[in-house]
Amino acid sequence: MALLHRAELRPSKLDLLAAWLPGRPWFAGTPGAEVTRVATFRFDDPAGEVGIETMLVRVGDGPVLQVPLTYRGAPLAGADRWLVGTTDHSALGPRWVYDACGDPVYAPALAAAVLADAGQAEEYFEVDGRREVRAPNMTLAGTRTGALPALGAVDEVVDGDPTLIRAGDVELALVRRPAPADAPAPARLTGAWAGQADPVLLAYAR
Template identity: 75%
Template structure:
């Protein structure tokens, strides 16, 4: 479960992405245009230390882009090239925002969703000591390998930035689709997503055959 805070971020996540996205090879849209949120989903960090959120966004009138992010309370050693930016959270203080594909907490969560059908994290607020659940704004569904215990991923030894972005580890490889589109699933082990303006599920991530 993901505990949320009614807080202000300076700069806001979308402002960070407006500057960062045009630097990516897979970017599509208008550089300098406002970045708008389409939908989001979250995974759990078992240790409860790192926020894991995937944003589906558009830059101007461009296509939907998938951007998994992690939020940390301190810099991630050796990950400067994957830093999206820093922001000040009015409740939690300084936060370091990373491209999640290169953050070691993300691949195990993604593998659990892709290979074992694990769903997205339930999001909630604490209000006067009571839990107030926020309904999801999209649905994500794991592939036909649902119910299978996912392999131990380990620390990724290579991340190939592109579309898809490839996360390579000793046990498996994962592919994150940056520009989701209607297409036949490239693998039986895949994650699909749908939202009100996109009722037909799109492939978000998959485990390529090795």
């Protein structure tokens, strides 16, 4: 369950991505073009400390790109390679924004979605002491493979398309340019949103 804040971010998430995306090996689009939001979803951090949000965006008229992000209240040690940028949140103060693939909270959340169909976090606002739920803007479907394997520490992250996250005996593959496609493994995560009737492949595991 994700508590959202009606707040202003300076710079905005899209402004951060406009500067960061063109340097990625999987980038597609026109550098300098406007970054537009297509859809989003969130996962839960069991400790409730880190925001985990996946953004699907376009740069200009390029293809949809999948960018999972984590939001932290302090820098993540040893993760400079994955830092997207910093922003000032009008309710929470300074936030460090990371490519989630390099953040240790992300791999277990992605594995639960792919291998156990854990779904996305419910998003809500607190309004006058009442919970106001925000309807999701996309749907997710994972694969129930039985017992969820225990993930140890992430051993390696290979940034590409797909981006590979290796943790013990599990390899998670995050598709950076989602499209309707068959996964090369039975365990997969797909998603759809308004205007995208055919589910796209978001991730798979082997």
